[in-house]
Amino acid sequence: MSGRRSHRIAVAVVIAAAAALIPSLASAATPTAATGSAQGGELTISNGSPWVDINGSWVDFHTDVRDLAWNPAGTKAVFVDSNGDLETANANGTGRVVATKHPAGVVLSHPTWETSPTNSGGYYPGNNLIFTAAGKTSSQLEWVQATAVNADPYTVIGLNGANWANAGANLSNVRQDKGSFVWDSTRTGDVYITDVLLRMQTTVLGQGSEPSLSPNGEEVVFVRSVSGHDHLFEETLSNHTVRDLTPHATTNYTEPTFSPNGATIAFRAPNGTYTLPSTGTHNPTKVTSTTGLVAYRG
Numbered sequence: 001m002s003g004r005r006s007h008r009i010a011v012a013v014v015i016a017a018a019a020a021l022i023p024s025l026a027s028a029a030t031p032t033a034a035t036g037s038a039q040g041g042e043l044t045i046s047n048g049s050p051w052v053d054i055n056g057s058w059v060d061f062h063t064d065v066r067d068l069a070w071n072p073a074g075t076k077a078v079f080v081d082s083n084g085d086l087e088t089a090n091a092n093g094t095g096r097v098v099a100t101k102h103p104a105g106v107v108l109s110h111p112t113w114e115t116s117p118t119n120s121g122g123y124y125p126g127n128n129l130i131f132t133a134a135g136k137t138s139s140q141l142e143w144v145q146a147t148a149v150n151a152d153p154y155t156v157i158g159l160n161g162a163n164w165a166n167a168g169a170n171l172s173n174v175r176q177d178k179g180s181f182v183w184d185s186t187r188t189g190d191v192y193i194t195d196v197l198l199r200m201q202t203t204v205l206g207q208g209s210e211p212s213l214s215p216n217g218e219e220v221v222f223v224r225s226v227s228g229h230d231h232l233f234e235e236t237l238s239n240h241t242v243r244d245l246t247p248h249a250t251t252n253y254t255e256p257t258f259s260p261n262g263a264t265i266a267f268r269a270p271n272g273t274y275t276l277p278s279t280g281t282h283n284p285t286k287v288t289s290t291t292g293l294v295a296y297r298g
Contacts, residue, residue, distance in 0.1 A: 168213030
């Protein structure tokens with residue numbers, strides 16, 4: 001991308017995985033209340049309109065809101081606005097700030113709020129927005145500081161196909177004394193995890209897309225196609241055990257995300273939004289007919 005700082009960061013392993021599904025614009029039907037207290041946070045849904053469903057109530061952000069995500073405290077949102085630029089805002093839609101503008105021909109999508117300690121080199125401060133920047137022929141991950149205003153982004157991973165980052169609001173659990181994020185690649189169809197503090201060491205986790213990292217950094221949930229339907233899979237990072245959380249799926253389950261306490265996974269289906277215990281011990285439960293990208297506000 002001409003005219004933009006490249007600041008490329010070394011990666012230890014080859015890069016990865018599947019195409020991002022951008023939520024389609026949904027009608028603003030009255031959402032069914034989806035209480036979040038049991039999950040340690042409020043369930044939110046953005047559908048590309050100015051209205052965001054926050055725990056069953058609509059909040060007007062006064063610009064189109066696509067791919068909304070929250071900081072770990074739940075006080076700030078990041079999203080792609082009507083102009084295709086990356087914005088931050090307060091939880092009530094006020095205080096909007098353009099963090100970075102999209103260049104001509106580049107589509108920004110699916111930001112995540114990555115919080116981690118500054119590494120020993122000091123070149124990667126620990127409060128950042130990581131997002132996908134997709135051109136006509138390839139996509140890559142870029143980042144700006146969370147406090148940025150009209151900033152030029154840096155390149156996180158420069159290999160073609162890097163896509164759909166998720167940091168899982170990490171460091172909400174003191175056991176994860178590091179900063180990590182997961183992502184997928186449109187080139188290889190694999191999911192990867194990158195450790196920010198270990199010289200950006202990257203590890204492939206296997207076939208899948210749309211990954212989400214648990215708050216304690218110990219599990220990853222992602223989408224994988226099985227017999228014509230999209231299922232949700234979970235991988236434990238300590239031993240790389242992988243299991244199908246939705247083995248009886250008869251429809252497509254996509255865009256999963258962990259609750260702030262890690263006990264629940266919320267996700268999208270064609271007819272609404274569902275939740276599932278992260279243990280996989282129960283079948284999916286429909287919590288609202290509202291569809292869009294699901295996120296938890298801590």
